[in-house]
Amino acid sequence: MSPGLRRYIIVRTLLTIPMVLILVSLVFIVLRVMPGDPALAIMREGASEEQLAAFRAALGMDRPLHIQYFDFISGVLRFDFGESMVRPIPVTQEIKTFFPATVELAIFSMMVTTGVGIFSGAYAAKNRKRGSDYAIRVLSIILYSLPIFWLGLMLQMTIGAGLGWLPVSGRLSPGMTPDRVITGLYTIDAILTLNLDLLVDALKHLILPSITLGLVLAGFFTRLTRATMLDVLEQDFITAGRARGLHERVLVYKHGLRNAFIPIVTLLGLQFALLLAGAILTETTFSWPGMGRLVVDRIYDRDFTTVQGTILFFALLVAGVSLIVDILYGFLDPRIRY
Amino acid sequence: MSINEILYNIQDLSVEFHTRVGILGAVDHASLDIRRGEVLGLVGESGCGKSTLGKALMRMIEEPGKITSGKLLFDNIDILALDDSRMRELRGSRISMVFQDPMTSLNPVQRVVDHITEAIQVHQSYVTDKEARARAANLVDRLGISHDRLDDYPHHLSGGMRQRVMIGLALALRADLVIADEATTSLDVIVEAQFLDLLRELRNEFDLTILLITHNMGIVAELADRVAVMYAGRLVELAEVNQLFSNPKHPYTEGLLRAVPNIQLDEGELYKMAGSPPDLVRPPSGCRFHPRCPKVMEICSQVDPIFKSIAPNRMVNCWLYQEVPDEKLWVGGSTQ
Numbered sequence: 001m002s003p004g005l006r007r008y009i010i011v012r013t014l015l016t017i018p019m020v021l022i023l024v025s026l027v028f029i030v031l032r033v034m035p036g037d038p039a040l041a042i043m044r045e046g047a048s049e050e051q052l053a054a055f056r057a058a059l060g061m062d063r064p065l066h067i068q069y070f071d072f073i074s075g076v077l078r079f080d081f082g083e084s085m086v087r088p089i090p091v092t093q094e095i096k097t098f099f100p101a102t103v104e105l106a107i108f109s110m111m112v113t114t115g116v117g118i119f120s121g122a123y124a125a126k127n128r129k130r131g132s133d134y135a136i137r138v139l140s141i142i143l144y145s146l147p148i149f150w151l152g153l154m155l156q157m158t159i160g161a162g163l164g165w166l167p168v169s170g171r172l173s174p175g176m177t178p179d180r181v182i183t184g185l186y187t188i189d190a191i192l193t194l195n196l197d198l199l200v201d202a203l204k205h206l207i208l209p210s211i212t213l214g215l216v217l218a219g220f221f222t223r224l225t226r227a228t229m230l231d232v233l234e235q236d237f238i239t240a241g242r243a244r245g246l247h248e249r250v251l252v253y254k255h256g257l258r259n260a261f262i263p264i265v266t267l268l269g270l271q272f273a274l275l276l277a278g279a280i281l282t283e284t285t286f287s288w289p290g291m292g293r294l295v296v297d298r299i300y301d302r303d304f305t306t307v308q309g310t311i312l313f314f315a316l317l318v319a320g321v322s323l324i325v326d327i328l329y330g331f332l333d334p335r336i337r338y
Numbered sequence: 339m340s341i342n343e344i345l346y347n348i349q350d351l352s353v354e355f356h357t358r359v360g361i362l363g364a365v366d367h368a369s370l371d372i373r374r375g376e377v378l379g380l381v382g383e384s385g386c387g388k389s390t391l392g393k394a395l396m397r398m399i400e401e402p403g404k405i406t407s408g409k410l411l412f413d414n415i416d417i418l419a420l421d422d423s424r425m426r427e428l429r430g431s432r433i434s435m436v437f438q439d440p441m442t443s444l445n446p447v448q449r450v451v452d453h454i455t456e457a458i459q460v461h462q463s464y465v466t467d468k469e470a471r472a473r474a475a476n477l478v479d480r481l482g483i484s485h486d487r488l489d490d491y492p493h494h495l496s497g498g499m500r501q502r503v504m505i506g507l508a509l510a511l512r513a514d515l516v517i518a519d520e521a522t523t524s525l526d527v528i529v530e531a532q533f534l535d536l537l538r539e540l541r542n543e544f545d546l547t548i549l550l551i552t553h554n555m556g557i558v559a560e561l562a563d564r565v566a567v568m569y570a571g572r573l574v575e576l577a578e579v580n581q582l583f584s585n586p587k588h589p590y591t592e593g594l595l596r597a598v599p600n601i602q603l604d605e606g607e608l609y610k611m612a613g614s615p616p617d618l619v620r621p622p623s624g625c626r627f628h629p630r631c632p633k634v635m636e637i638c639s640q641v642d643p644i645f646k647s648i649a650p651n652r653m654v655n656c657w658l659y660q661e662v663p664d665e666k667l668w669v670g671g672s673t674q
Binding site for chain 2: 235236237239240241242243244245246247250255258259262332333334335
């Protein structure tokens with residue numbers, strides 16, 4: 001690693017701190033100005049004023065806002081996101097439970113997205129203005145505009161319920177449990193514990209949700225890859241390569257794609273937030289016990305601590321991913337100077 | 339191997355581009371021989387079709403262009419009849435090309451060495467990685483680039499070095515014919531001079547045949563043995579380089595040479611040719627140069643002259659040098 005690169009990584013990391021701080025503050029404020037009182041939501045109607053006051057006092061909600069704010073921030077610095085308001089467990093514990101499910105879904109969706117999107121985009125660019133190009137372009141627009149829950153429901157109805165080939169909800173069949181939770185990603189745990197049945201079952205449950213989320217995002221990536229590839233394929237070095245007798249396939253998939261990867265990876269990083277948002281919808285459709293489900297449920301409960309903890313966690317994640325993407329640049333594009 | 343052996347025989351080549359405004363005839367019935375071992379200059383203004391002709395020789399005309407007539411015989415191989423994979427085998431191994439802009443002609447994310455080894459191995463798959471690398475190192479050494487720059491990326495190299503790499507790529511498989519398409523245009527004069535020296539050395543060393551496509555008369559004078567002049571898609575004159583410069587025949591060639599500034603500056607003001615090159619979608623009738631020609635005759639706008647030999651090694655496409663047929667035969671129509 002060059003000293004320039006090391007310096008860049010340090011500076012870039014330091015720069016994410018104010019960004020995250022602003023995000024945390026926004027989350028804190030938005031939750032407080034949002035209508036709805038957690039005490040009321042949790043204690044239900046009919047609770048007496050004293051009971052509500054006692055509840056608020058127990059959670060520290062009777063203190064002035066700025067005290068609550070600094071308390072929250074100082075907790076965050078110690079990776080203490082507070083305790084859930086509805087269940088007596090720390091928010092970090094909740095995240096630890098639900099996060100692996102989302103990671104697993106995200107990884108498999110990303111595989112679908114990049115596989116379908118990048119391949120079909122490059123293929124369309126290679127066959128520009130032919131039938132297959134038009135077909136791919138129309139399909140990708142349709143995919144991009146499909147509501148995730150609709151596509152999910154259709155897949156559940158046809159392949160899941162109709163044909164009965166695949167399960168339509170949850171991460172594992174009833175009665176199946178991992179022998180030991182190591183990573184929380186059931187597929188990986190199954191491989192680590194050499195449990196083939198568990199692996200097959202986990203994969204079966206993953207197929208429909210990851211196709212749903214993956215395909216919708218793939219529409220976008222197909223168009224992006226196609227546009228970038230068209231740009232690249234018109235450049236002089238492609239013609240020069242052709243003049244050296246290189247095969248069209250090599251020009252497109254090796255020389256072309258490697259150059260097109262630079263903008264694609266950028267957007268892949270930026271779209272990570274989109275992936276998380278999509279994951280929330282997908283998880284809800286497929287009763288997938290991940291972070292998306294956690295947030296949605298706790299918003300209904302007005303569980304401020306969990307919601308702000310999860311959002312903060314998401315923010316850190318997006319910031320971290322964009323940091324990684326920026327660093328990846330240096331490896332993909334040797335022209336980048338730090 | 340005699341100097342007169344024909345390496346590339348171009349017969350009646352036409353290239354058309356189907357554009358939105360109509361069919362553009364970029365190369366119009368061009369016939370030309372490239373002899374083994376010679377440097378043949380191909381000169382003309384921008385847009386006269388010289389680059390298109392060069393690309394056609396490698397069958398690299400891109401959509402919406404198309405070769406619409408002619409026969410291309412490279413070393414007695416019928417280029418237009420080859421299937422794609424046989425054509426690919428020829429490209430880079432027997433005919434290669436050096437392009438105008440060395441800054442953009444190398445893949446920015448590929449190391450210099452990988453360009454060369456890839457070119458070698460795509461044609462000679464039996465060459466091991468190690469061997470290919472050794473050959474690449476030899477090659478760049480020969481081109482005056484230290485071989486410890488092999489692992490550099492193109493952006494680490496200067497323009498002149500990159501153009502040397504391009505030449506190296508063209509020579510990596512000892513191609514018989516190198517088409518240099520404006521290869522020095524983007525280099526500054528000093529680098530250009532070095533590059534021409536290198537080209538001259540390599541030519542002797544590798545027995546190269548070079549088609550030198552350029553609009554720079556100085557480069558032609560320095561390097562070429564024979565020169566073909568192109569105007570508006572047609573070849574108008576072909577001559578040995580000394581003859582062309584001392585005694586141009588075609589009025590266009592004459593104008594072209596007068597428009598080159600000379601060092602004595604004894605001409606007072608630089609000569610400017612009247613008019614501008616024609617629209618190739620709707621070219622002028624008869625000789626395409628007639629609207630700008632100072633020696634225009636009546637027949638010129640009516641009938642196409644023929645590109646024909648007027649002396650050994652000398653061809654001209656102009657009515658001044660061929661018998662004008664009886665007026666009755668051509669008024670209101672063509673003899674052809």
